[in-house]
Amino acid sequence: MILSKDYVGYLARQTVKGLMEAKLIRADKVAVLQERVQAGLLDELALEDRINEEVRVILEAYQEDMLRSGASYPEMFKKVKMELARKYKAIL
Secondary structure, three states, X not given: OOXXXXXXXXXXXXXXXXXXXXXXXXXXXXXXXXXXXXXXXXXXXXHHHHHHHHHHHHHHHOHHHHHHHOOOHHHHHHHHHHHHHHHOOOOO
């Protein structure tokens, strides 16, 4: 993940604070809301890491075929990653 968990926590707190100040949301238990927002942010940010790992597993399975055909690993990584992002409806 690109961002530290501490920074994601900070972002979650600032997001909740901003939404509450703008009177877009109300919450009786602000700390619980902040934790849920942080968990949601962490889950979304970790999606790219999970996709990258899945791409590595897929390319490892086809490693010999790629060597025989002369396919470029970085190029194939990008192509497979974009397909998986499309499959998971992720914006990377």
